[in-house]
Amino acid sequence: MKAFVHRGQVTKVVFGRRTRSRIPDEVVLMGCERMVVLSTLNQAAQAAEMGDLMGAAMVGHFAEATMHTPVEVTEKAVAYVQSVKADGVLTVGGGSTIGLGKAIAVRTGLPQLALPTTYAGSEMTPILGETEGGRKTTRRLPEVLPRTVVYDVDLTLTLPPAVAAVSGVNALAHAVEALYGQDHDPIANLMAGEAVDALIRSLPAVIGRPDDPEARAGALYGAWLAGTCLGSVGMALHHKVCHVLGGTFNLPHAETHTVVLPHVLAFNAAAAPDAVERVARTLPGSEGGTAAALFDFVGELGAPRALRDLGMPEAGIDQAADLIVQNAYWNPRPVDRSSARALLTRAWAGERPAV
Template identity: 50%
Template sequence: MSPHISPSENTVGSFVYDALPGRVVFGSGASTGRLAAEVERLGCERVLVVAAEPERELARRLVAPLGDRVAATFEEVRAHVPVEVAQRARAAARDARADGLLCIGGGSTTGTAKAIALEQPLPIVAVPTTYAGSEMTPVWGLTEGRRKTTGRDAAVQPAVVVYDPELTLTLPPEISGPSAMNAMAHCVEAFYAPGANPITSLMAEEGIRALARGVPVAVERPGDLDGRADTLYGAYLAGAAFAVAGSGLHHKICHALGGAFDLPHAQTHTIVLPHVVAYNAPAMPAIAERLDRVLGERGDPAAALYDLAAGIGAPMALADVGLPAGGIDEVLEPILAVVPPSNPRPVDADGLRAVLAGAAAGVRPSAAILNR
């Protein structure tokens, strides 16, 4: 087992913390007031802009000050970054003779820029418009057929991330809520993933606090800039914690489901999260207590996460977002093959099936029921 903070103790033992490179610029108006200077600071003269078609007008507005530094734009972004899309994006970068990448959008857009950098080590400037958090990590993901593969490579770590809460003001509630819950999943798993340590736990706890405070406001009052700033700040911390701690059972489940059935990324994370917490809670009492404290001291962090998601109108059942009948059986073995041995509780087929069945049906999880 890799050195990490014990899931069952409050004491701090030995640990390893790899501080990742990268620059963060956070603030309202940063995308218009600071972006051009950040690109120039990297010395990029031929930038490939990666932005999905819905962000076309936003991207045009933000890159206008770059003038001739914009060599080309790639808009063929798709969820889970299919290999064929990655190949076209890489070809676009070569054709443009790009010396830098500027991605403007959500996690799929960032993932597309990373797919380019994985082959062509170009510096990435990321301008997130959702709460995905992937802009803070060296993690890449590609989907081929019905299998999603992920990995870590320093080449895909964005050199600069420009966070501007103003860019999230128009994010609709049905995207804001699940996107923030996806960030919450990064925080929760950072407590016990293979590379977890006291530093990632501090970032994760503060991230959960900011997200739990911000996302209800972002959903109920989308134009509230303070709520948006809290949520984006939480998402930044979530990505930073996840980048070091790595992924655990929760992410292995979600990646398998997304790759096999093309389920929506953020919604899948939202649905699965409380069920994984309920499964692991008895084996990580100190972490469960910490989660409960930051979520409001309700005595059951899994139920609290479920209620938070339900309260912001997020989907609660995998069956409602595209999981087909019989889908659980298809992903059991692929998930079991990649579950980290450091998961707080051993995972077998019966336990995993119980987690997936609860998530498929959308029932309110309970650690007491799931683990009896």
């Protein structure tokens, strides 16, 4: 028998099609009357539509959410929400926007309502990652969790297949890491396994049939579960590597997770055989094992498999290896600089993962 501690979450989840029509009711249930909508510039038009739903309850729109949640952007957003006397925020978008909502929440105490449009899963984790001075740091803060998350499958139908692929593999990375996370427990294992199944089965259909709502629903369902279980068990080497790469070299978040995932699974394979076996149930191993099968799966989705293709300089490998072993996250297998450098070198070149 394995003793465990399970962290339940209190976030309310509304899942389905056309569920964004419930936004006004959820605002009222949160006790809010003056909401600011947050988004990136690219999703400003989609976010502005919330004004038609909320009417007078929408008192502003801040459309400058930025990848990796730079502190300077957060400070500007906080000043804005305070200037319009907001009593809550609605985040419309993916991880960048939801990260900004969390950063505002920890500074102001304002409640959040999230309307995700990607498979990022950040809305279900109590983890806040912020970037300052070229370094990305993370904190676990239960108070940054959104009060309510509304998943509307219809909003993901316009997510381009190429974006859906990397966003979906990013969610898959959450689930895989949750299978061997330090605080994994029976409930988290069940959710993570279900998420792996849903994402591996749905993502090829999303790429092949972008307008299929059932495929999109399966991917969004998997992303919800993946974010939920990651939020309860904590992060390990995979997220440490991605946080270093994203914060230091400003690499795109989902694409970085997509490239790194097979290599970290290969590194941890011997120390986390149960996790590998669970992934292999849905994704049978090829020559090279389950990590290699995952590498092939990413390629079949048309997603990137090399850090150099994301803009990482080869000269940055040594710097990244140093940072990975500094203040290292817990991991089932200890990580030294040599191992980190070898993993990064293969990931940079887009080589098949080595067990």
